[in-house]
Amino acid sequence: METTSKGRVKPGHLVVAGVFGGICAGAALFSIIIVPIPGLPGGSGFWIPAGLYFALTLWFGFWGALAGHIGTFIGMGPFFGFTFQVWADGALGDLFAPLINLAIFRATKADPELKSKKDQVIWVISVIISTCLAAMWIHFVNYSFGTITFDLWKWGVIAYTIGDTAAVLIIGTLLLKTATKYFKTFPYYVKGLFS
């Protein structure tokens, strides 16, 4: 199937971020924030949107990560009574994590279709690294603001890394293996970071 060439940033990229951000927001709203881990604001066991925005970022670069950021910001924000610091922090983490994953993919020249063993191994390792780094960042900020204790920091990192990694490896892998070859024909498919 023919793929699009790398070009300029277009207004359509913003539309992509907005549309998929809205879809991620619905998923974020119902991704078991209602069953929180005691003492860990926003901590959940299986964060469905993570599987979506990791795949979106490999298809649409920064705009896919922005969709995840918008989704988490709306989903965690005004409806659940978290303080601004907690939801903005979580949303920033959900912007960084898929971008770290994307950087590893670009640096290793891996293909998001995950056809080869090399691509699959890079996918698994990059997801674990990026979710773990995002978990450390998010809970460090929460600790810095006095939202959690230092003892809870490590449990927060473990819970976030396991919950997000599981969601990304199950949902993200399914999406990448089934939809990537079709998204590659879309004019707004991103081969770099922004275009």
Place this chain on the structure above:
Amino acid sequence: MANLPLPYAQLFQLVTVIYAVIAIVAVMWTRRLDKSSRYYGFSRAFAIFMAVVTVFLVISYIAQATFMKWI
């Protein structure tokens, strides 16, 4: 707790139904398009995307409903 326009469970059901309808519309759109159309790839990928999101929302609903004893 949650400051939602509807009770959590009902809003969850409503959003899941909306996502399912979008997925069905995307599938119908794909079937109407010619394979040479520039939108064919996107419509097919979008249909897959929405179907996957809907399936996992249903799984999430069942898990939460069981955990919260809604059912």
